[in-house]
Amino acid sequence: MNCLPGDTDVLLSHGRRRRIEGLWDRFEDESAVVATGDDAVASDIRLFTMSKPETVYEVETETGDTVEATADHPFKTADGMVELDDLEEGDDVYLHPFEGLQDETPPEFTLLDESDFEEENPQLVRALKDRDLLPLKSTDEAFNRLLKLVGYHTGDGSFSGNQSWFYGEPKDLERIQEDIAAIGFDPSRIYERERNHEIDGNSFERVEYSARSTAKSFRKLLVKLGAPEGRKVESGFTAPEYLDRLADWQKALYLSTFFGAEMSAPDTVSAKNFYAPSVSHNRLVAERDAGETFLRDLMTHLNDLGISTNALEEVERTETTVGETVRFRFGISTDPDNLIRFFTTVGYRYAxxxxxxxxxxxxxxxxxxxxxxxxxxxxxxxxxxxxxxxxxxxxxxxxxxxxxxxxxxxxxxxxxxxxxxxxxxxxxxxxxETIVQDDLSVTAEVVDIAERGEKPVYDIGVTHDAHNFVADGFVVSNCGVRMVKTNLTYEDVRGRERELVDALFDAVPTGLGGGGIVQADSDTMGDILEYGVEWAVENGYGIESDLDHCEDEGRRPDARPEFVSQKAKDRGRNQVGSLGSGNHFLEVQRVTDTYREEVADAFGLQEDQIVVLIHCGSRGLGHQTCTDYLRDIEQEHADLLESLPDTELAAAPAGSELAHEYYGAMCAAINFAWVNRQLIMHRTREVFGDVFDADPVEDLDMELLYDVAHNIAKRETHDVDGEDRELFVHRKGATRAFPAGHEEVPAAYRDVGQPVIIPGSMGAGSYVLRGGENSMDVSFGSTAHGAGRLMSRTAAKQEYWGGDVQDDLEEQNEIYVKAESGATIAEEAPGVYKDVDEVVRVSDALGIGDKVARTYPVCNIKG
Missing domain, CATH: 1.20.58 (Methane Monooxygenase Hydroxylase; Chain G, domain 1)
Known part of the structure; x- marks a missing residue:
């Protein structure tokens, strides 16, 4: 559970960064930046851990960004969190390039106290004191938010009576609203109105968005902290004097919001080179010196942050209705390293x-x-x-x-x-071709992963549900299931659990990376992707009845292996017949209860019977296929993605060439997943035969009950508003549950309905259902595919210790668990999952998946 070396920088609230080892004595008072997809938000740190030296690996991207981490450390990718050991060169990971400035404790001094408001109404002073804003100190959390608000208001705000107005885009105004609320005031809603403008004789209209606070105390607070009153062009304001006394990261809060309002956006002067981002500022000639001082102050503060600027220019003088004005301008030096430092440490807040x-x-x-x-x-x-x-x-x-x-x-x-x-x-x-997420993260290709020796490692946990944080600029936290029957009873297995779990663990490849039962060459991979379980049976890895008891008879005829990339095929080549990691498992179970006897009989299930549940998917091949096509979708259909409520819904439009290719590749990956489970079942049969000295099929009746796919899309015909329509049904977190009589249910089960297997946690048991009679009307022939997680893997490793979970399961539940690492067991602890009994109760009550039998773990192996 400890993943990062001590010198790894963690991005904290307000654009600060601190080495992770330096958080140990203050983590409970800190907030780390979490990339949620929609935003980058600060989340309280609730856990800090450190441990003895472990082997770390350096991940390097095409942009030269690097981070070191242990092999089990998860990195955010387009396909979710992927542990380092499952990353390869060529994979894309998410970076959060805004790195902020080194954290330092600001010198403590009082900015404002009651004496600064002697001439104000006592009620105004009381309003500020009630919000803990008087006295206001440089170390107060509220002051950091006020720095941003003052900086932005100086650039794009105004006062009208007691009202403090802010102008900007709606999303940016929402951030301003949040900061106003955080210091105790009520912001208004966001207003919009059409405004007419004229520039150089050209008239045009634009929508102006704004938000305000009506609190007189808030207005006075901004003014006292340096926000100019009246028309800025006529004012004599300069940069607040207190900026000189602040920590660098606090200076950046003020500068970045002013630049968010007033500085030009990055743009190119030629194909590969950038203009200098610049700030222009107008003052009446009478206030020329103050205007020049203001910009020179900003330049000095930037220089103090290690950012070079161009010379200050007096660009022009113009006659206006209020008098002659002078315009000043300066820019950020265009040396690439200088621009990168500006963009990644100051940038444009509220913009x-x-x-x-x-x-x-x-x-x-x-x-x-x-x-x-x-x-x-x-x-x-x-x-x-x-x-x-x-x-x-x-x-x-x-x-x-x-x-x-x-x-x-x-x-x-x-x-x-x-x-x-x-x-x-x-x-x-x-x-x-580059999509920057709203949380300011962007993908970059991994170009190298290299071992860097052993180092003490650390980890933190945040309260946000996204359960990630930004470390050295990196964002860091297709399957199915089949059940095999036996004629063994629980008494036949009791006392031999440890022997059985050890034998299964030795026989079935588990964990991240390579290693499978079959090492496939190019021709073999092509056959697996095209023919699925048919290939396995023809090559001696199954029996004919396996085809009859598998969804789609173990083969998707729409599979198109040629649409699977060579990289995906290479990743799957040595993983055919392997469990992988995470929630994938092989579990020996006993049937504890049966509910619908006639259906249980048809399924061949009875109480006290031993069965085997195998849960795994298409391994690296499926992951890579998804990554390949997601990248293509982002490039070809960026306009569609922008219209979606969530980028996780990214898809190619039905009927497009890309959709056709992706569907063919996905069907090939489904065939691979079926073969993967088939080979594991084959090896499981061999293990049972060895342990119980019997023929697994002839003597132990080890027949496949059913194999049902998870997390796939299929072309199906459904009744929609009284009309049969062909649809793509995406079952993510769901599984097929066709009712009795449906033509796609295997003949052996057509009279009673399709078997549905719902895995629970390794301490709570699982269920066998049958497709309910309401499933076609209610849920397009679907139900849940498992209990579902209550907490992320990262949170689970923070909450549980693998060795303790393993011991508790053995001592209290008589369940024997074996895995590649204790971290894997912690990730899958029983407390991590929802109550499978309740999940199944709802399915049964809705009539989309009817209870048939309940099973309970005997022994379990995990990757």
């Missing part, structure tokens, strides 16, 4: 779209600089080889780069650093 553009620009610049650095190293090595007497012709052969580049390096035809290669994408091309 989501600008900040998202800054994130995209950051990743582009990082990638570009990484490529240029590589070319510079080649140039230097080429010159060194030439100095050592190696002929130019030989030098050219040593590098995978065009000959002209080597020649220019050798003969001094280049001034300064190399340019990126001609095929390096322009920023517009890059931007079209």
């Amino acid at each position: 989501r779209e600008k900040q998202k553009e800054a994130i995209a620009a950051t990743q582009y610049l990082k990638h570009k600089e990484r490529v240029i650095d590589a070319r510079a190293r080649i140039a230097e090595e080429a010159r060194a080889l030439a100095d050592g007497g190696v002929a130019p012709k030989e030098i050219k052969k040593r590098f995978d780069i065009n000959d002209r580049f080597v020649e220019r390096s050798l003969y001094g035809e280049r001034d300064g650093r190399p340019r990126p290669p001609a095929d390096f994408p322009d920023y517009d091309e890059y931007r079209d």
Whole structure:
């Protein structure tokens, strides 16, 4: 459960970062940034752990971002959280490039007290005191929010009477509302109105959005902290003097919101190079000195943060209705490292779209600089080889780069650093293919994973349901099930549980990474993806009746192996017949109860009988296939994704070529998953035969009850408003539950309904149902596919210790569990899951899945 070395930076609230080892004495008072998909929010840290040295691995991306973590540390990917040991070069992980500034405790001093409000109504003072805003100190949490509000209001706010107005885009105004509310005031709703504007003789209309606070005490507070009153162009305000005394990260709060309101967004001056993001500021000539001082103050504060600026310019003077004005301007120096530092440490708060553009620009610049650095190293090595007497012709052969580049390096035809290669994408091309999430995260390709030795490791837990946090810029926290019957009873197994669990653990490959029962070559992979369980039976890994008792007879005829990428095939090649990790398991169970005797008889189930439940899916092949097509969908149908309420609903439009290809690839992955479970069942039969010295089929009657797929989409015909329609039915967290009489239910069960298997936790048991008579009308022939989690894997590892869970299950429940690691057992502790009895009760009550039998674990192996 301890994953990160001590020098890993964790992103905290208010744009601070701190080494994880430095949180140990203060974690309960801290909040870490959680990337929720919709936003980046601060969440209280509720747990901190540290442990002895463990082996860590460094993950490096194409943008040069790196982080070290243990093999079981989960990284956020487009397919959810994936443990490091299951990542490969070429996979995409989510980064959160905004890194913030080093955390430091601000010098404590009083900014405002009652003496600053002597001339105000006592009721106003009381309002501030009631909200703990008087006295106001530099170390107060409320002050950090006020810094942002003052900075933004200085740029894009106004006062009208006692009202404090803020102008911006609705999403940004929502953040402002949250901060106003957090310090104790009631913000208004967001208003909108049409406004007419004229610039250089051109008239146009735009919608203006705004929010306000009507509290006089709030208005006075902003003014006392430096927000200018009256028309800003006529004012003599400068930057607040107290900024000089603050911690760097606090200065950035004020600067970033002012820049969010007033600074230009990142933009390119040429195909691959950026303009200097700039701030323009107007004052009446009478207030010229104050205006110049204000901008020079901002420049000085940026310089103090290590960010270089261009020279301050007096751009123009203009006659206006209030007099002659002067316009000043300065910009951020366009050196790539300088722009990256600005975008990732200050940026544009309360300006989501600008900040998202800054994130995209950051990743582009990082990638570009990484490529240029590589070319510079080649140039230097080429010159060194030439100095050592190696002929130019030989030098050219040593590098995978065009000959002209080597020649220019050798003969001094280049001034300064190399340019990126001609095929390096322009920023517009890059931007079209790059999606920055609303939480400011973006994917990057993993280019290297390397072992870095043993180091003490640490972990934290947050209260937010997303259960992730940002570490060194990384966001870090298809299956089915089949049941095999036997003629053994619980008494036959009692006393041999440990022997059985050890034998199964030795025989069935488990855990992350490679290792399967079959090592498949290219032809074999093609046959598995196309023919499914038919291939397994033909090759001696099953019996004919297995086909009769499997959903779709173990083969999706729509499978198109050619639409599965070579990378996905390579990942699955050595995983055919393996459990994987997480909630995948092989469990020996006993039937404890039967409910509908005639159906139980048809299924061949009776009380005290031993059965085996196998839950696993398509392993790395399915994960990679999903990742491949999700990337294509994001590129080809970005407009559709933007219209969806949640990016997790990403899909290709039905009827499109991409949808056709993805469906064919998914069906192939389903065939792979069926074969995976088939081979595990085959090996399980062999183990039972060895342990009980009997033929598993002839003597032990080890026949497949049913195999039902989870988490798939299928083309089916359903009655919709009295009309039969062909639909794509997506069963995510669900499973098929067709009723008696349905033509797609295997003949052996058609009279009673399709078997449905609902796994519970390894301490609570599982259920066998049959498709209910209401399922087609209520749920498109579906019911739940399991108990469902109550907490994430990360939270589970924080709550439970694997060894304790294992001991408790054995001592209190007589359940024997074996896994690759204690962390896996902790992730799957009984308390992590919902009450399977209640899940099944609801299904039964709705008539979509009727109870047939209940089973209880005897022994269990996990990856």
